[in-house]
Amino acid sequence: GAVVSQHPSWVICKSGTSVKIECRSLDFQATTMFWYRQFPKQSLMLMATSNEGSKATYEQGVEKDKFLINHASLTLSTLTVTSAHPEDSSFYICSAEGQGTNQPQHFGDGTRLSIL
């Protein structure tokens, strides 16, 4: 089946650091990738939709200057949490959609971000 690789799995860093998370589709091309955030005991919340070769579409309430998304190729999207603070600590998950209509999402393993 389709495989999506997300890296790193865990990040612990100091407040003020910028953190970059990579999401790669390993065996298929993904025109669209999605970035989610999940706080403990809560559902996934879509942060932004990343479209290859164009600007990301951010959900209401998500700061685009805080969460920088780059989708430079059909197999790679990156999320950079700039100047991270403790309230940014969360589980970040990416997903990639296969080409074609009505395709399901394939999720990466997620990144646990802890800001001290």
Added chain:
Amino acid sequence: RKEVEQDPGPFNVPEGATVAFNCTYSNSASQSFFWYRQDCRKEPKLLMSVYSSGNEDGRFTAQLNRASQYISLLIRDSKLSDSATYLCVVNIAPPGGYQKVTFGTGTKLQVIP
């Protein structure tokens, strides 16, 4: 009203029981539907797509009712390993636009020995 609604549960059922979850969606332009399973502190995993004609995969049966705008997931002969949160996902793909994916909040299932 939320775009996709699910009963959060928890549903506590004994092993071997049959359990059903429903998920309602508000946008009639919704085009594709999926059930995902999420274990605690893990990423969601695709369980099955939901087709208009209904579909079955082993102990799992998914159905779509477009008229009433809901999808369902039936689990027969529940196993302890079925304990997880089940997420309903609805996709809308407007002509010429990008797909919009909406998750339900999930229904927690706990299968008891």
